[in-house]
Amino acid sequence: MDPLDATSSVPRWVGPTALTVLGATLAATHGYHLWSESAASAASFFGSGVPMLLALAVAGGGPLLYRSRLDTAALTTTVVWGYIGGFVLGCISLLIAAHQALKGNPLHESAYMVATTVTGGALVGTVTGRFDALNRQKADLISSLQEATTALSTATTTDEVSHRAVEIANDVLQIPLTGIWLYDERADALAPAAVTEPALEAFDEPPTYRPGEGLSWDAFESGRVERYDDLSTEDSRHNPETVIRSEIIVPLGETGVMNFGSTEPSRFDDLDETVAELLGTATEAALVRADREEVLRTQRRLLRRQNERLEEFTSVVSHDLRNPLSVARGRTELAREDRTDAETHLDAATAALDDMESLIQDLLALAKQGQTVGETERVSAEAIAGDAWRNLGTIGATFEIEEFELDADPDRLRQLLENLFGNAAVHADDEPAVRLGPLPDGAGFFVEDDGPGIDLDARDRIFDIGYTDHEDGTGFGLSIVRRIADAHGWSVRATESGSGGARFEFRFDGTGAESST
Structure with missing residues (x-):
């Protein structure tokens, strides 16, 4: 029986x-x-x-x-x-x-x-x-x-893997106080990636573990699974006032750690340690795979952008550069034939060559701004904007800034602001009132002017290469602005200022459309 x-x-x-x-x-x-x-x-x-x-x-x-x-x-x-x-x-x-x-x-x-x-x-x-x-x-x-854990194999991002793993710990292993901390190489710290809902309800914001701070960092460095039956007796615990009494810490290789906790002492036995280690092993493998896939997706996205830019450059070289070249060649031939008016023809040829030089410089600038930003630093918006304003030399214009700081490449940010200030000067007869400041939610910044603004039907085209509504424009200024924003991981949105002029909003999280009507 x-x-x-x-x-x-x-x-x-x-x-x-x-x-x-x-x-x-x-x-x-x-x-x-x-x-x-x-x-x-x-x-x-x-x-x-x-x-x-x-x-x-x-x-x-x-x-x-x-x-x-x-x-x-x-x-x-x-x-x-x-x-x-x-x-x-x-x-x-x-x-x-x-x-x-x-x-x-x-x-x-x-x-x-x-x-x-x-x-x-x-x-x-x-x-x-x-x-x-x-x-x-x-x-x-x-x-x-x-x-x-088969559900982990279908997760495509490290964030998705982390959240599924802690859900498994809660639902299958019946360990509700579980969290994952992933190693942040830039900060040299273990940052919280996902915690279970019961843990969010029971505690305040999950901590960040830095070198030498707490048992989690010790387990991450040693690579050994650790089980503690009574944390109150452990002098190295991160928070001496923690309500967690027993804990299992499972290292996830070089990616981070997974913590299983309980408010009861001696809550975990050998079986709990075994299944926690099994889940940790599966989670580590899924995190490594997801990270590799994210890298591949990023590389494919960059390659696609590079191909698109190559097509854009090909279009410019084959069309926009051909026109002034034809003008220069034609005027030179006319100068040879018409000696009496040769100077006029040569001046026109020189002007065409100058246009070509401007186009080539803009193309080189555009190619540079398309590159991804490597290291950024904390910079003062007032200092960078002041340099950009002085470099532009806009006489008669007024400039107002609300001071704030942001993480950016100083040179690239200066180029972005110079292009926006120059765009305002061109469209406002060299006497614009330009204003720069942070967005109300602190997640970005804006540049606005009191000029004629941007037509609704043009707001989805102003960032395209070659688009210009000014006879002296090359159509590269705002394209370069978008490329610099993309390189930083920002989104840019064109809208209307309070005075009816142009307003450009940049968001650090990269959300939102590149342009908006």
């Missing part, structure tokens, strides 16, 4: 109560036998006292099982094993007693002998059942974990 056949969707308390009743009944039987003995002796103690203690152990097993971490099915299986053990040994002892009676040699106090064998069988069955239930629960848990 498979004890699992006896398990069903019964309340959790039924099994432990049944075991306690069995043990108490047997203990009462042995107690009565011991009390009814005419005189206390070693024989009576071993014959009734020891079985009574064993029966009390069976009775005490009920509450212990109820408070254990066995699930209801495993708990019921353990109790069923206890009953089966007592029943089997009891039947054997009854057969022996009946056999002796039939032979005319009945056993002395056969009823108490049967009670003693039932007690021993119940105790052995309970211990065996618990061992069997633990093994079954372990196998089921590992199987469920393997099934759940």
Whole structure:
């Protein structure tokens, strides 16, 4: 008979109560036998006292099982094993007693002998059942974990992998206080990447672990899984006031660590450590794969942009440079034929060559701004904007700035502002009122003027290469602005200022359209 056949969707308390009743009944039987003995002796103690203690152990097993971490099915299986053990040994002892009676040699106090064998069988069955239930629960848990971790293979980003992993810890491993910290090479720290919902509700903002700060950093450096039964005794804990009492820290290779915590001391056992390490191994592999895929996606995106820019440059070289070149060639030939007006023709040829030089300089600038920004630094917007304004030399214009700081490449940011200021000067007859400041939510900045503004139907085209609404424009100024923004990971949006002029909004998170109507 498979004890699992006896398990069903019964309340959790039924099994432990049944075991306690069995043990108490047997203990009462042995107690009565011991009390009814005419005189206390070693024989009576071993014959009734020891079985009574064993029966009390069976009775005490009920509450212990109820408070254990066995699930209801495993708990019921353990109790069923206890009953089966007592029943089997009891039947054997009854057969022996009946056999002796039939032979005319009945056993002395056969009823108490049967009670003693039932007690021993119940105790052995309970211990065996618990061992069997633990093994079954372990196998089921590992199987469920393997099934759940397949979801990690479909995650495409490190953020998605991290959130799925902590959900598995909460839902499958039943460890609600779980989080993942990933190593940030630039900050040289372990930064929180994902924590479970219960952890978010129970604690404030997750900490950042820096070199030498806390047990998590120690585990990350050593690469060893660590289990702590009582954090209050650990001097190296990150937060001396933490309510976490027990914790398992699983290093994720060079990517970070995964922490499993509980407010109860000695909450975790060897099985918890094993499954936590298994989940950590699967998470590490998924994080490495997702990071590699993100790098490949970035490379493909950069390659696609480079191809698009190559096509743009090809278009400019084949069209925009060909026109002034044709003018210069034609005027030179006319100068040879018409000596009397040669100077006029040569001036026109020189002007065409100057246009070509401007186009070539803008193309080179555009190619440079398309490159990704490497290292940035914290800069003062007022200082960079002041340099850009002085370089532009806009006479009669007014400039207002609300001071703020941002992370940027100073030279690239200066070029961006020079182009925007120059654009304002061109469209406002060299006397614009230009204003620069942070966005209200602090997630970016804006540049605006009081000029004629940008037509609604042109706002989705102003950043295109070659687009210009001014006869002296090359169509590269705002294209360069967009490229510099892209290189920093910013988005740029063209809209209208409060005075009806042009307003350009840059967002650091890269969200939003590049232009807006």
